[in-house]
Amino acid sequence: MDIPKVELHSHLNGSIRNSTLKDLLTNLSVPIPRTLQNPELEESTRTLSECFEIFPLIHLAVSTSSALRRVVRETLSDFESDNVIYLELRTTPRTLDSGSVGKREYVDLVLSEMKKWVEDKGTRLIPRLIISIDRSRGVEEARENMDIAKELFKMGHDYVVGVDLGGNPTKGTFKEFKGLLEEVRTAGMKVTVHAGEVDNLEEVNDIVAFRPDRLGHFLCVDDGVWEKMEREGGDIPIEVCPTSNVMTLGLEGLGQHPILERLVKEGYPVSINTDDAGVFNTKQSLELYRVAETLGLNEYTVSGLVWGAVDLVFEGNRRTRARVARDVMKGIKGILDKLERQEQGGT
Numbered sequence: 295m296d297i298p299k300v301e302l303h304s305h306l307n308g309s310i311r312n313s314t315l316k317d318l319l320t321n322l323s324v325p326i327p328r329t330l331q332n333p334e335l336e337e338s339t340r341t342l343s344e345c346f347e348i349f350p351l352i353h354l355a356v357s358t359s360s361a362l363r364r365v366v367r368e369t370l371s372d373f374e375s376d377n378v379i380y381l382e383l384r385t386t387p388r389t390l391d392s393g394s395v396g397k398r399e400y401v402d403l404v405l406s407e408m409k410k411w412v413e414d415k416g417t418r419l420i421p422r423l424i425i426s427i428d429r430s431r432g433v434e435e436a437r438e439n440m441d442i443a444k445e446l447f448k449m450g451h452d453y454v455v456g457v458d459l460g461g462n463p464t465k466g467t468f469k470e471f472k473g474l475l476e477e478v479r480t481a482g483m484k485v486t487v488h489a490g491e492v493d494n495l496e497e498v499n500d501i502v503a504f505r506p507d508r509l510g511h512f513l514c515v516d517d518g519v520w521e522k523m524e525r526e527g528g529d530i531p532i533e534v535c536p537t538s539n540v541m542t543l544g545l546e547g548l549g550q551h552p553i554l555e556r557l558v559k560e561g562y563p564v565s566i567n568t569d570d571a572g573v574f575n576t577k578q579s580l581e582l583y584r585v586a587e588t589l590g591l592n593e594y595t596v597s598g599l600v601w602g603a604v605d606l607v608f609e610g611n612r613r614t615r616a617r618v619a620r621d622v623m624k625g626i627k628g629i630l631d632k633l634e635r636q637e638q639g640g641t
């Protein structure tokens with residue numbers, strides 16, 4: 295899918311290149327796991343346990359400001375090469391350089407590197423930032439992150455567009471963080487919440503009742519949840535991450551995805567995303583291809599999915615939104631023209 299695309303669910307650190315992770319670990323003299331050692335494996339799908347092995351290594355590897363800068367630049371370049379023109383990256387602020395760089399400085403560093411990259415490249419990719427809460431790290435840390443988000447948003451920083459609740463879904467509860475998310479929402483920020491990654495219907499119902507602006511994944515749900523959503527204000531857009539979802543649920547393939555087919559066939563507001571492009575060895579065009587292959591969609595229908603996602607961006611600036619819409623539309627027009635030519639050629 296070489297049309298211009300928008301990416302809405304992507305974790306900065308999870309997007310690290312395999313080669314960069316290997317480099318950084320080597321510099322730290324950390325043993326390289328098998329899945330990073332073997333170059334052929336980099337092209338194939340990893341097992342779930344191999345993926346879980348990688349996350350703590352990324353945390354270890356991206357612990358200096360220079361490593362973080364490198365990951366920001368390379369991630370933007372990788373999305374740009376895949377013709378993503380609007381990218382909402384999310385990250386959980388942390389300390390770097392053995393504690394000498396604080397959380398606020400972490401965020402400033404990400405933002406300045408993004409800005410610098412855009413200026414250097416003169417690119418049409420529009421990067422934006424979502425500041426995350428890692429629910430496994432408790433409410434106090436979450437408050438620090440949300441204070442940073444609110445402060446930048448109030449200052450009118452044009453890159454900071456929203457906040458996210460994520461992290462290990464078996465740690466902490468949504469209820470603990472609800473008040474904080476309510477506060478940022480009142481401040482005018484958009485909120486997305488990872489939901490239904492594990493079987494916990496009570497929590498999914500709490501999240502739906504909160505009505506975030508978007509939901510991440512939303513896999514382990516039942517009819518009652520859908521009915522509740524319908525009753526209490528209608529569809530909340532869903533960020534689907536096909537490969538990641540297959541891995542999380544341990545499915546044999548995307549055909550077993552619990553909600554994908556229903557969402558696409560019903561024309562539900564969804565976006566197709568990578569989640570952790572580095573860990574899952576993927577890119578958005580590949581995710582769209584997998585969806586198309588599984589559901590038997592043609593190029594035009596897949597373009598419709600991309601077009602639908604434009605409506606779900608957190609960007610507040612109308613002019614920027616219009617620019618993204620125009621660029622995606624141009625790409626879809628190209629596909630329509632191609633299909634028309636093929637049709638004419640065939641008759």
Ligand SMILES: [Zn+2]
Pocket residue numbers: 303305460488510569
């Ligand atoms: Zn995620």
